[in-house]
Amino acid sequence: MALYPIEELPLSDAPIDREPARGSPPTDVYQLFLAVYHRGELSIGEYRQRLGYSSYHWAILVYDVKHDRHYAYDVTDGSSPDPVMRRDLNPDYQWTYRVKTNVHPESCDSLLIRMAIGEVSDGIGPETIKLLLQSVQLPIKGAFPPQNCVSWIRAVLYKLRFHGYARNLHDIEMTFDRALAYADIRLSDPDNSISVLDHLVHHNQINPGSRTVRSFTEQSAHTKRHHVSILESSIRQLERSTRQHVWKTRNIKYKTL
Template identity: 30%
Template structure:
């Protein structure tokens, strides 16, 4: 597994397991939405051990008192912090896609980072795709499309360096999807964090990722 502690904060695509929705016929039907997607910023070497995760959800969101603050199931933006990736609920794996330039993540600039991700448009409720609490076909805009938009915004930002220039966003998303599928099939020997493999057979497409997933299922049965 690549070291998460480098001289500059790393940018990761985070993937979370969605229970039965990440498996079998649900995985085949949902495609990218079979996992929950987020953007994670890791701390640099010598910095505070704090991981910042940014995502959107239309599910239950509890405050400190245990009250659901999203009763209407609107899409809302979230920032969460943790001391490790393993503290993320249902954490499955991550793909490192780039770094934040030196000097950007100093004391107080976490809030600036949050404001940056807050500018990424929220999914539209009326557009229909697989929401956090839904099991039927639904919104085409969801956490996946939000993460994709966030990566596009990062690609345009002068203060970060992504692993590939110009960024092939389709290939990157497909690479992350395949990593999620590989982790589902083998949590023991597959590292949870991998670097984006530029130019290394990235272009299999979502269909190729699905075919590979089905083959692994058959091989394990």
């Protein structure tokens, strides 16, 4: 299977964009979210510091505004038990693409944040997103640097932006950093932190009618300053860790030449 740099993903494997006909009636609107889930003890303490982005699970959620319904897209290398045959359908723990329909974010205890990254309409919906994300190469076991749900989601974000489904997602790496920092905040202070936000921090809310959206204005000034301080500290720490990882990687490459 051919490997492609993230910035040069192939175009032929994606659904063809369909332009809306002039004068056509409005179609259903779907909101796209980057979702971050905690992984139990792997998301805290020493594991959190060592694993970085991989200390959380990452996925894409599509929200059907009209029907108040969510779809989830991710990759997993976990077991896949068959309740009928009573056997594991993924005994070798290979990476597989997974699609879930009619999920309920509000009742998912492991879901920390949903960050809005785009919006689609005019005939582009969950099925289009499903096919597009299915075309993104699955992580490869034993690859270096390691490939996992984080590397897959990164490629997904670049592809969504390229096809115009997340056209305002200007800085994908910054989006990752902010999502990670907000996940840390959410995990450490769930009662006073937001769970649904825009990829631009200064935006207050996504859908005013949603029960899960909490604006920054609903929080006290003290809580805001506290969260901003944690966010800035987390981003600075992440940037330092990234620079150290890049330096170590380069050093390893030089030694192997």
